[in-house]
Amino acid sequence: MSLAGRCFYLQFLKNDHYTKQCLKQQKGQIPYKPQRGVILDSRGRVLAASNKVRNIIIEPKRVMDPKELSSELQPILDMGAHVICKLITESKNPGYVKIKADASLVECQAARRISSAVGVESDWRRHYPMGRLVSHVVGFTSLYNHGLEGIEYQYNEQLSGLGAQDIFLADNRRRPICPAPIEQRPADNEEVKSSVLTNGAGIILTIDATIQQFVRDELVKQYENYEAESAVAIVVEPKTGAILAMVSVPDYDPAKAHSTEAENRRNKLLTDEFEPGSIIKPFVAAIALDAGVVNKTEKIYCEEGHYSGNGFGSIGEYRNGYGDLTVSEILINSSNVGMAKIGQRLGKKRLYEGLRLFGFGKRVGIDLPGEADGLLWHTRKWNGYSVTRIPFGQEITVTSMQLIRAFCILANRGRMVRPFLVRAVVDSKGEITELKRPLPPVGYIVKPEVAQWIVNEALVGVVNEKKRAKLEKWQVFGKTGTANIAKSNERGYSKSDYVASFLAGAPVEDPAIVVLVSIRKPNKSLGKGYTGGIVASPVAGAIIEKTLNYLETRYARADY
């Protein structure tokens, strides 16, 4: 009777309680971390990808004798026993300590046989097969796979994916034997909503790793040759705005980013503003021609190199003084006096509005973090100096990104262009989920004939007459710039510190690429020169030659 009574009590009255306990004991779960999406270049080469690694972990509270366990694990893991013992005994978490990351399958299997306190967890590790080649574009992730820089940061949400959890019933050896009943699965308000894992989306860039390599090779050579402080270079398709290459040195290895200086991790193409110097002259000349304040044939007297007056101080030339020059000659000879006079004719309002239309004083809006605005004061803050100094690149700061965009406008016959870096977002199966190409440009910044004249006449003249980046196979157009760097601790400009730049494009008949090379503080004391024409233009010439040869070969193969 008592037995029957007890059975009745357990089976009926306490049925729910023991069923719940039983299910709790039998329930097992496996959390799945999503695989972070890949980052590819425009030709599908891997720039960043994640791969699974095995970590050997220990549950310190279940270890009876840490010294004994450490000495048993030492030959298997090829680690010092004292190191393992220290990790176990000094762990702040009694339930978990990582002993070895990225262990091999053999090590994991052998370690698990030693003790039940030893376990294996899998984790994702990020790989960067191209190393420092695309470090400033791709960026890097933290140890927990969160993007911290570059595309990894900008597209962290798309790259991360969504985790999942599998819940099942297990036997006494914790082997899964059947899926858990519906009521045991996570409720809607719990963090993990689904048992369906969603891996991260892939990002396809406009960068071509081959062109990136050309650019980096040439830039690093010159950077080391002139013992410069830093150097940047960028290659863009002027018609579409697609960025084919983007290099900033000094750079870093993304796999070792955490031990790299913060200075080297900065993408100086976006973050560093500088007074551009003569390289801004073509844009001011285009604005003036478009406004009709000068024409292509008139001669402007350049005061033999000394121009002064009330309200704007004294303006000199870099080398020789000049007499009468046309607009084309002003650009070819890079006359500061000529540009100052053009600025005075334009006046504050037109000069300011023209420069804003070319994109100066505001961000380009590229898919990378940390972009600076540059500095173009509103005309309210201008004085007589401003309207004469800005035309030859002082009293205004720009980023390299703004310069290349403005040059794309000229190369693209005056049409607006917006540089972009991400071509498409794809899902884990490779299907395109989002095409990122910007809308085709509408409207003109300057008249097409003005842009064409500046490029075909003046900028071709800079290359041909001054022999800057001249190539046999293609006609290059470009402009040099040698900008003084302001002193940091007092007024005025440094006599030894310059930014040597060269903006170029080719071929002039139908520009396929535009290039900016900018080298900061080439060592003047080496006696090799420091100007844009000497330091930056050979780099640009070499980049253009290699890139056009490569693009010709690529298109020829595609046709074939």
Next chain:
Amino acid sequence: MSRLYFVFVVFCFTAVLIFAVYLRSANNHIFYKLCACRSEQGRLKQELGTKQLLLEGFINPAAVSQRFGSFNTSD
């Protein structure tokens, strides 16, 4: 004869019982095998991914340029 028949019946009955017990847990066996196979499939996919990354590391422009550089210096 009837003794043999009896043994045969008992044998068949036992076999059926054992088979019934096996069938009861067949679902669990299959589920476990499925989980094990999925895990193995995942492991193989990862191994393939690792090999692919290794290969990419050898043939990408950065690696090729480095090797050409070392050939030139050794010449």
